[in-house]
Amino acid sequence: MDLIYHLLTMSGIYVILTLSLNLTVGYAGLFNLGQGAFFGIGAYTAALLSIKLGFPFLIEIPTTALVTGLLGMIIGVPALRLSGDYLALATFGLGVIVYTILNNWISFTGGPMGIPGIPRPTIFTLSFNSSASYMLLVTVFALLIIVFMNRLTRSAFGRVLLAIREDETATLAIGKNTSKFKILAFLVCAFIAGIAGSLYAHYISFVDPSSFTTAESFLIFSMVVFGGMESIPGSILGATTLILFPESLRLLGIPTFYAAQIRKMLYGLLLVIIILKRPQGLWGKYPF
Amino acid sequence: MAHGAVYLLGAYLGYALCVKLNIYFPIAAALATAIVATLMLLIDNIAFRPLRTKKAPGWAFIIISIGIATLLEACVTMVFSSDVRSLTKGPIQPGYEFLGAIITRNQLIILIAAVSIMVLLTFFLNTTKIGKAMRGTADNPEMAIVVGIPVDKVYRVTFFFGSALAAIAGILVSLDTDIDPNIGNPALLKGIVASILGGIGNISGAFWGGFLLAMIENFAVWIIPGGWKDGISLVVLILFIMIRPSLFGIEIEK
Numbered sequence: 001m002d003l004i005y006h007l008l009t010m011s012g013i014y015v016i017l018t019l020s021l022n023l024t025v026g027y028a029g030l031f032n033l034g035q036g037a038f039f040g041i042g043a044y045t046a047a048l049l050s051i052k053l054g055f056p057f058l059i060e061i062p063t064t065a066l067v068t069g070l071l072g073m074i075i076g077v078p079a080l081r082l083s084g085d086y087l088a089l090a091t092f093g094l095g096v097i098v099y100t101i102l103n104n105w106i107s108f109t110g111g112p113m114g115i116p117g118i119p120r121p122t123i124f125t126l127s128f129n130s131s132a133s134y135m136l137l138v139t140v141f142a143l144l145i146i147v148f149m150n151r152l153t154r155s156a157f158g159r160v161l162l163a164i165r166e167d168e169t170a171t172l173a174i175g176k177n178t179s180k181f182k183i184l185a186f187l188v189c190a191f192i193a194g195i196a197g198s199l200y201a202h203y204i205s206f207v208d209p210s211s212f213t214t215a216e217s218f219l220i221f222s223m224v225v226f227g228g229m230e231s232i233p234g235s236i237l238g239a240t241t242l243i244l245f246p247e248s249l250r251l252l253g254i255p256t257f258y259a260a261q262i263r264k265m266l267y268g269l270l271l272v273i274i275i276l277k278r279p280q281g282l283w284g285k286y287p288f
Numbered sequence: 289m290a291h292g293a294v295y296l297l298g299a300y301l302g303y304a305l306c307v308k309l310n311i312y313f314p315i316a317a318a319l320a321t322a323i324v325a326t327l328m329l330l331i332d333n334i335a336f337r338p339l340r341t342k343k344a345p346g347w348a349f350i351i352i353s354i355g356i357a358t359l360l361e362a363c364v365t366m367v368f369s370s371d372v373r374s375l376t377k378g379p380i381q382p383g384y385e386f387l388g389a390i391i392t393r394n395q396l397i398i399l400i401a402a403v404s405i406m407v408l409l410t411f412f413l414n415t416t417k418i419g420k421a422m423r424g425t426a427d428n429p430e431m432a433i434v435v436g437i438p439v440d441k442v443y444r445v446t447f448f449f450g451s452a453l454a455a456i457a458g459i460l461v462s463l464d465t466d467i468d469p470n471i472g473n474p475a476l477l478k479g480i481v482a483s484i485l486g487g488i489g490n491i492s493g494a495f496w497g498g499f500l501l502a503m504i505e506n507f508a509v510w511i512i513p514g515g516w517k518d519g520i521s522l523v524v525l526i527l528f529i530m531i532r533p534s535l536f537g538i539e540i541e542k
Contacts, residue, residue, distance in 0.1 A: 025347075031346075031347055031350075033350075078526075085346045088346070088347070088350065089480065089484070089525070090525075090526050093481075093522035093523075093525045093526050094522070094526070096477065096518055096519060096522045097519045097522050097523060097526075099518075099519075100516055100518055100519030100522075101519065104513065104516050104519075214473070218354050221351070221354075222351060222354065222355075225347070225351050257369075258366065261362045261363075261365050261366045262362070262366075264358050264359075264361065264362035264365075265358070265359050265362040265363065265366075267355075267358055268354075268355040268356065268357070268358035268359030268360075268362065269355065269359060270355070271351055271352065271354060271355030271358070272335055272352055272355040272356060272359070275335075275339070275344075275348050275351055275352045275355070276335065276338055276339070276352070279342075279344065279348060
């Protein structure tokens, strides 16, 4: 039963991450390969705020989201001068830089040892110590963000992002400040990733750099593509499938070493097949 | 993007042929290169070619490369386990002294190989018919079709040789250092940075880009701790993409 709670919690966290990345990649067409970095910044901020400064959960989570969002914006400003493949490369580079900082700034981030002992959150008198209650908390957050993204992508803001993806020059011509919108998209993306990071840090109760490598960014990017660009149900489906499907192998009872490798192989194969056979993803509408 | 995995595959295949089957090193290296390049041609046929004919956007290539790289990496780890392997056996040989620095025989082999590959590749791209066709295709694929260049064939030949070179790089590195299944990605990273530094589409630019990157990284270690090395190369990359997209090469589109 605990395994099921664990998987659902992880799915919830990744649904949040995938939704937020879909805003930049799917809607605005900005190829962001640095989502793992935002996730990591969020998790570390949450860890530091709650351990070193003793912030209660309800204050800590918006602060974390804000810090991550602002950092995302600062990073986004120069990166947005680039487009297409070069933006992807720059954000990818960013992921490696953040990883290097987490790994080496030992006095601040604890280096490779990470930060242990992050407490489970308490809201007023409610504490979320059991895995079932934490799963519920994550699910509530995921639902809130699903509703939020649903509203956001249908709003005027969402429509401008779509317009930028389709034709940036034309969007400029009708009087929209495209740079501002792109930066805002980055901010919202990082903001939500910060929430996911905080939820992750409190759940695992330990953060270390190896959880936020470029492989993590690739995984979240694959979830977006797998579920489908520009699609909210797609992102939910993509994240849960890529979390649950490889885990199901664990139930077959293959030795751990081989299971881990077979899992990686299946994940690779899945990506190849989805791109070749169903480029719009499971539930997307952005085919080529 | 699957280049890192090709490099890894090259290193391991070279190791397997040379150490496990006891084949003389140059022959083993040539054999491993040929096998890897042929395998990649096969993968190109299955995965990349349909995407090219569909004119898929860049991200599709990125995702499919990640898929293939993960697949290959997992296969290598399954077959060879995740232990560190080493190609060189026996006692360490004394190096040669050169301008007060010591360089080992293997490092000298790597240096010579790199320079000769650069010269050969420049010659190949500038004078041979297929080399010229490659440059033409890179410059303007539609125009290349119009003037009768078999663009698809050119892509396949390029893929074949590109993979062969990555495999050679992997084999050469295994001469100097130990190999483990995680060497692919850092190498890919450095490759991308170096080729952007030097200017995409410029062979000698790539050489100098790689040279410059190695210099920056290793001199920086003098001043700041060695753990920051990977970060430095990426900071250099981002600075370069933004300020001066190409140092020695043709100007790239932003």
